[in-house]
Amino acid sequence: MDAPLYRPAQAYEQPHLVPSAFGVDMVAVADLLRSPAIRAMLNEEIPGFDARTSAPVLQPHLTNFTLRDLSGYGMISADVLPRIDARLRDIPESERPSL
Secondary structure, three states: OOOOOOOOOOOOOOOOOOOOOOOOOOOHHHHHHHOOOHHHHHHOOOHHHHHHHHHOOHHHHOOEHHHHHHHHEEEOOHHHHHHHHHHHHHHHHHHHHOO
C-alpha cells in the first residue's frame, strides 16, 4: 500500500487560543471550586454547596459535571442558574481559574 502524497504547506500559521464561554453550562464544577472567590459565591447562592459536592461518591465526577448537570440530578435548583451564570460572566478573565 502506498502512502498518500500531501502537498507542502504554503505558510505556517501560529495557533491561537479562542476565548471560551465561562458559565454554568461550560465549566466543570471542579474547575470552579479551585477559585476561593467562586467557591464563596457558590456557597452564597446555593447554601450547603460545599457539603453537597464533598460526597465521596460525587468527587470523581466533578471534573465532568457542570452546574447545569448538577441541577439535572436535583442537587441544585435550576432557578439559581441564571443568577450564578451572570455572576460568573462578570468575573474578569484574569481572575478566572485557568482551564
